[in-house]
Amino acid sequence: MSKQQQHWEKTRMLLFVTLAIWFVFSIGIFFFGAEMEASSIRPLGYPLSYYMTCQGSLGIFVILIFWFANRQEKIDEEFGYTEREDD
Amino acid sequence: MFKGKFIDNLPKIYGTYTGGFIVFIILMAIAEQAGMSAKLIGIFFVAFTVLIYALIGYLSRTMQTDAYYVAGRQVPTVFNGMATAADWMSGASFVAMAGGIYFKGYGYMALLVGWTGGYVLVASLLAPYLRKFGCYTVPDFIGTRYGGNMARLSAVIVLTVASFTYVTAQINATGTIASVALDIPFEIAVYVGLASILMCSMLGGMRAVTWTQVAQYIVLIIAYLLPVFWISNKMGAGVFPHLMLADEVARIAELEAQFGLGEVKNSAADLKQVPKGLSGITKAHAEVNTTPWKFISLAVCMMAGTASLPHVMMRYFTTPSVKAARRSVGWSLFFIFLLYSSAPMLATLSKLSLMDPNLATGIIGKSISEVQAIDWYQNWNQANLMFVSDFNGNGTLELNEFFMGGKAVVLATPEIAGLPYVISGLVAAGGMAAAMSTADGLVLAISNALSHDIYYKMINPKAETAKRLIVARVLLVLIGFAGATIAALEIQGILGSVIWAFDFAMSGLFFPLVLGVWWKRANAQGAVAGMLGGLIAGSAYLIAVRSGYPGFWGVTQLTFGIVGSLVSLVLMVVVSLMTKAPDAATQRMVDEVRIPSGKAILGKQH
Numbered sequence: 270m271s272k273q274q275q276h277w278e279k280t281r282m283l284l285f286v287t288l289a290i291w292f293v294f295s296i297g298i299f300f301f302g303a304e305m306e307a308s309s310i311r312p313l314g315y316p317l318s319y320y321m322t323c324q325g326s327l328g329i330f331v332i333l334i335f336w337f338a339n340r341q342e343k344i345d346e347e348f349g350y351t352e353r354e355d356d
Numbered sequence: 357m358f359k360g361k362f363i364d365n366l367p368k369i370y371g372t373y374t375g376g377f378i379v380f381i382i383l384m385a386i387a388e389q390a391g392m393s394a395k396l397i398g399i400f401f402v403a404f405t406v407l408i409y410a411l412i413g414y415l416s417r418t419m420q421t422d423a424y425y426v427a428g429r430q431v432p433t434v435f436n437g438m439a440t441a442a443d444w445m446s447g448a449s450f451v452a453m454a455g456g457i458y459f460k461g462y463g464y465m466a467l468l469v470g471w472t473g474g475y476v477l478v479a480s481l482l483a484p485y486l487r488k489f490g491c492y493t494v495p496d497f498i499g500t501r502y503g504g505n506m507a508r509l510s511a512v513i514v515l516t517v518a519s520f521t522y523v524t525a526q527i528n529a530t531g532t533i534a535s536v537a538l539d540i541p542f543e544i545a546v547y548v549g550l551a552s553i554l555m556c557s558m559l560g561g562m563r564a565v566t567w568t569q570v571a572q573y574i575v576l577i578i579a580y581l582l583p584v585f586w587i588s589n590k591m592g593a594g595v596f597p598h599l600m601l602a603d604e605v606a607r608i609a610e611l612e613a614q615f616g617l618g619e620v621k622n623s624a625a626d627l628k629q630v631p632k633g634l635s636g637i638t639k640a641h642a643e644v645n646t647t648p649w650k651f652i653s654l655a656v657c658m659m660a661g662t663a664s665l666p667h668v669m670m671r672y673f674t675t676p677s678v679k680a681a682r683r684s685v686g687w688s689l690f691f692i693f694l695l696y697s698s699a700p701m702l703a704t705l706s707k708l709s710l711m712d713p714n715l716a717t718g719i720i721g722k723s724i725s726e727v728q729a730i731d732w733y734q735n736w737n738q739a740n741l742m743f744v745s746d747f748n749g750n751g752t753l754e755l756n757e758f759f760m761g762g763k764a765v766v767l768a769t770p771e772i773a774g775l776p777y778v779i780s781g782l783v784a785a786g787g788m789a790a791a792m793s794t795a796d797g798l799v800l801a802i803s804n805a806l807s808h809d810i811y812y813k814m815i816n817p818k819a820e821t822a823k824r825l826i827v828a829r830v831l832l833v834l835i836g837f838a839g840a841t842i843a844a845l846e847i848q849g850i851l852g853s854v855i856w857a858f859d860f861a862m863s864g865l866f867f868p869l870v871l872g873v874w875w876k877r878a879n880a881q882g883a884v885a886g887m888l889g890g891l892i893a894g895s896a897y898l899i900a901v902r903s904g905y906p907g908f909w910g911v912t913q914l915t916f917g918i919v920g921s922l923v924s925l926v927l928m929v930v931v932s933l934m935t936k937a938p939d940a941a942t943q944r945m946v947d948e949v950r951i952p953s954g955k956a957i958l959g960k961q962h
Binding site: 288302306314323324326328330341352 | 462465466468469470472473475476477479480481484598599600601602603605606642643644646648651652655656659677678679682683685686689690693696697700701947950951952953
């Protein structure tokens, strides 16, 4: 496999992981709205369903994007595809 | 005068600006104590901030194409995040969102999840790759990647439909705020709003819009957060509302039970008396009150729409590098998060201050005549945003007898909670900033697509720079006027048309954009079929549902993008596979896009 194919392979893997986490917190958990509401897990005292829609999922997305950006930068570095200043 | 030095000094410049704005707020507060009238304070706030934006717009004027179209590609990561946040958060987010949560609770909060989750798609699927491409506009990417004027034209059509639907709502919002704050009729205020929007964008294009949007973000976030924190502390609900309102949420549920929420239904005859657009509390505050599919389908549409709306995507064309584009998406979402996570808190505080009889501000359970004598009730009743009526004739205000407009949650809560008027003036300035910044981005997205993709790339490829930029500006003004004219007609409410815009964008652009990067086999025929087919299918479904068709799969007029984008995906894959694979040059181009280093596909000036 050429260097570029390997780079793309790793990039795709990272995309799948990122989208899987995204799916869980944007779609997956909301299949269980009623269960979340009844749950005894109450972050900061809020009902779990309420908390996830107000802050939980939103905050996870912010962290997820920064995590994704860091990982992608590492992959680009590994294969020497990081941009130079004069590009 | 702006190059180099200006970019290095950004933190200092905007730091000074923020300080200056805070001083201005303090001066206004002192003026209020000295007896300045509420009306005058409102005028000062709106006029002062709009003049500042216009000044920034004037200072950023340019005659270079890359400055006009992509701000010279030198906007630093964090500042681009702020500009995107302002670009993104519209009058609807600012004025209507807390109200939506107040009235509809959990079911409405699908929008919060959708409007933030979409950024994960932007960061991982699209923004860095489109930045590497080096395009000026979204159709520029489609046109070059797939090749051919037909693909370019189709992308422009989808972009125009989606963005134009959106922009009328924003101009409408600037008009509403300008008419209240400056005390002029709405039909005139719409054009005042338009003039302010054009002043920010006409001379400097994307460069001017970028630097005004940063300024507008600072105003709108101060205007949103200050009242939330102030009210929370004043009520003794918590120093940091986001972390400490659990008791208040529980207390609302308790009061809902006590006041018999949902037990007493108003008769149709009673509801006739209620002015149009106002509603009562009919849904529990924090209960799960919708089916999973309703929640999820709405969130999915908003997420895919976010990733397809050109005015957002084009913000990531302005960063200095691919890496910066990626990080900048994270910063955008962080700045958006600051406001979005505060909206439910504002809704909670607002509802509790009206409902709780233990608080001085509570009105439910008081006698009707007492409520009707309150100053703020009279003000907002006059503005057609509040209404009470003694339906059951017992002389007491019941929960089902109190009605409010969605906008009032943001606009009136400071006054209800007894904050000085200076805060209400600040909120008006914030709403104006939110609506203006989004309108600017949208008008620019449309006119850039028409001037760059239609005029320059398709009609007159030999046009000189000066001529191109004149055409761009003429189109900008024309589109602004068209938007304002339609806004003045007030066809659809602010929030309705915003949601439609997402569905249109998702129907026509989501899969052609994503597959352009992630599927090499996608070709021009497939893309054209996907864009036009998706847009037509989505629109047809919308029209059918609005004329009485019951629909299928629980897809409503708010989520028709699901139908549109599925049709788009199927058409695109089938047609692509049935026709010839893209040539070797196109395949190489896609390979190039997938790595950050190396030259952009399209040159710096094109």
